[in-house]
Amino acid sequence: xxxxxxxxxxxxxxxxxxxxxxxxxxxxxxxxxxxxxxxxxxxxxxxxxxxxxxxxxxxxxxxxxxxxxxxxxxxxxxxxxxxxxxxxxxxxxxxxxxxxxxxxxxxxxxxxxxxxxxxxxxxxxxxxxxxxxxxxxxxxxxxxxxxxxxxxxxxxxxxxxxxxxxxxxxxxxxxxxxxxxxxxxxxxxxxxxxxxxxxxxxxxxxxxxxxxxxxxxxxxxxxxxxxxxxxxxxxxxxxxxxxxxxxxxxxxxxxxxxxxxxxxxxxxxxxxxxxxxxxxxxxxxxxxxxxxxxxxxxxxxxxxx
Amino acid sequence: xxxxxxxxxxxxxxxxxxxxxxxxxxxxxxxxxxxxxxxxxxxxxxxxxxxxxxxxxxxxxxxxxxxxxxxxxxxxxxxxxxxxxxxxxxxxxxxxxxxxxxxxxxxxxxxx
Numbered sequence: 001x002x003x004x005x006x007x008x009x010x011x012x013x014x015x016x017x018x019x020x021x022x023x024x025x026x027x028x029x030x031x032x033x034x035x036x037x038x039x040x041x042x043x044x045x046x047x048x049x050x051x052x053x054x055x056x057x058x059x060x061x062x063x064x065x066x067x068x069x070x071x072x073x074x075x076x077x078x079x080x081x082x083x084x085x086x087x088x089x090x091x092x093x094x095x096x097x098x099x100x101x102x103x104x105x106x107x108x109x110x111x112x113x114x115x116x117x118x119x120x121x122x123x124x125x126x127x128x129x130x131x132x133x134x135x136x137x138x139x140x141x142x143x144x145x146x147x148x149x150x151x152x153x154x155x156x157x158x159x160x161x162x163x164x165x166x167x168x169x170x171x172x173x174x175x176x177x178x179x180x181x182x183x184x185x186x187x188x189x190x191x192x193x194x195x196x197x198x199x200x201x202x203x204x205x206x207x208x209x210x211x212x213x214x215x216x217x218x219x220x221x222x223x224x225x226x227x228x229x230x231x232x233x234x235x236x237x238x239x240x241x242x243x244x245x246x247x248x249x250x251x252x253x254x255x256x257x258x259x260x261x262x263x264x265x266x267x268x269x270x271x272x273x274x275x276x277x278x279x280x281x282x283x284x285x286x287x288x289x290x291x292x293x294x295x296x297x298x299x300x301x302x303x304x305x
Numbered sequence: 306x307x308x309x310x311x312x313x314x315x316x317x318x319x320x321x322x323x324x325x326x327x328x329x330x331x332x333x334x335x336x337x338x339x340x341x342x343x344x345x346x347x348x349x350x351x352x353x354x355x356x357x358x359x360x361x362x363x364x365x366x367x368x369x370x371x372x373x374x375x376x377x378x379x380x381x382x383x384x385x386x387x388x389x390x391x392x393x394x395x396x397x398x399x400x401x402x403x404x405x406x407x408x409x410x411x412x413x414x415x416x417x
Contacts, residue, residue, distance in 0.1 A: 017355060017373040062375040063356040236353035259356020259375070303351040303359055305375070 003073065005172045006193040009150055009200060010071035010120065011053060011103075012213050013041070014260055015060035015305075021257040022057050029229055030215065030262060031144035035126070036101045043101055046147045046215055047139060052102030052124040054150040055213070063258040063305040065210035068153050068200065069106060069118035070171070070193065078121055082107050084170045097122070111166065113157025114208030145226040147215035151265050152198045154212050156205035156304055163202050164189040173199070176271050177246045177278040179288060187282060190246055197247040197268040209304035212253065212261035219266055220250050226264045230254050238299050243267070245291040246280065253300075260305050317396040321347065322365055322403040330396050335372075336362070337391035348404070353392045358407040360391040367400035378407055 016022035023042050026032045032044040035053050043053040051071070058066060072078060082092050095106040095118070104122025111117050129139035138146075157163070164186065167173040176197055179188035190198040203211065217223065223241045230237050230252070238261060240252030250267040280288040286295035314332035319339060321327070328343030330336055337360045340348040351359025358378030363386050372393035379388040388405060 017375070061373075062377045063354075255352040255354050255356070257354050258373075259352030259354035261352070299351060299359075302349075303357045305352070305356045 003194050005077055006070045006072050006119070008071055008194055008196070009152055010051060010069050010123065011056060011100075011150070012068045012153055013056040013058060013066040013100075014210075014213065015062060015064050015066060016057050016256065016258040016260070017059070017061065017063060018257060019057060019059040022059075025235075025256050026055065026057065027143065029144040029233055029235060030264075031142055031146040032215075038101055041100075046149050047142055048128045048148040049150065050125045050127050052126055053100075056100065063210075063256075063260050065115065065153070065155070065213075065260075065305075067108065067116035067118050068155075069103075069120055070199070071123065072119055072121045075104075075121045078105070078107050078119055081119060081170060085109055088166070088170070090166075111157075112159035112162040113155060113202055115155050115157060144229055145217060145222065145264055147217055147264060149216045151196070151214040151216045151263070152200055153210070153214070154201040154203065156203050156207070156209040156211050158204070158206060158208070160189060160202045160204040161186050164191065167191050167200070174271060174273050174275070175277045176275070177280065179203075179246075179280045179282055179285065181282045192271040195270050195272070197249065197271055205304075210260065211304050212263050214263035214265045217264045217266050223250050223252050223264060223266060226252050226254075238303070239290065239293075239297050242293060243291040245284075245288040246278075248291075258305070259303075261303070317367075318399045319396065320399070320401045322401055330400075333395070335392050336369075336394040336396065336400070336402065340391065348391050349406075351392070355390050355393040358390060361388055361405045361407050362391050362394070362402040363387055363405045364389050364394065365401040365403055368397040369400060370395045370397060 032046055035045050036043040042057045044055045045053045085092050090109050093108040097104045102124040106118045106120040108118040173191040173193045175189050176192045177190040178186050180186050187204040190201040193199050227241050236255040238253035243250050247268045249265050251265050253263050289296055316329045316331050319328050319330050326347055330339035349359045351357040355374040374390045374393045
């Protein structure tokens, strides 16, 4: 197997202020499937994921992200990574198998940006609703934007350079694209652990914040259908449909009922470890983030949870 | 005393303190959405879900019903200010409100 170690962003646990409103949003509009509930959380998957779930909603008195978790190839990867984190004096918390329904043991640490990052190797594989022999291309009964799979998260926080270095050196991520000031300070990084243009991205900010979670859809046409669903259901739109300069991805951003930002995303390019890092001058930030508009909207900078 | 058998829900006037801006908020409408309909830029527009804090105000006078709002942004400050997020404020009377931008704005260190 060519892809070893950290394979992908596997799940994200997000706080919402009204669990019923959130479940309605993520199932009927975003198009995910509810797969399980426990005492405090609702578990959802996108249809084309084989794993048990990729989004966990937890009711709380403020929105934001509890943690993002990456799936590694082997249980032994968890022990190796835990050792390398310990060598760098980064505290690791062990979480027992079953704390999340369907997920094996996890390890967790706090990134220099302040975000909780988790790793796990084992997850139940209920499948994508299609047979693994001679399948058709999609299951029946999908709703809303019909998101297909978890793409990435974007996080705001301090110490982005230290965080990028940790993800590169310990977790094996490549720096696919970054944004650099004229003083040579890196203020954003888009990182890949396998073949996507990014599994996680960090942007420099004074406080630890959640910017957005992103799911993949099949086409530009699906992005426009998402825009129709947003308007029809009065979902708060952030920006789009548009394109990113960074990643070349096609996108639309909007908010869940608790103010957490969602993206549906398609396009982009495959990443291989020998691909040179694409760097953007911070003076070209507008084009880098929103290629069509050539400038940022204020909300992209100011609105986080 | 006279009671109407089917009272007509009233619109309420929302006054932005320190400005000459005043707008009407229809029954069932939140203050932020009313301001969007009244004039661009009168109140800052964020997530519209009570989460991000961008539209935070202090309600100086009047009664309202509030939807769920992020505790991070509406916990009373030391002076006991009555913070609320305009996107979750449903007036029950005329209101006088004051803009109260969130402290430590998360705007990132991106501007060159």
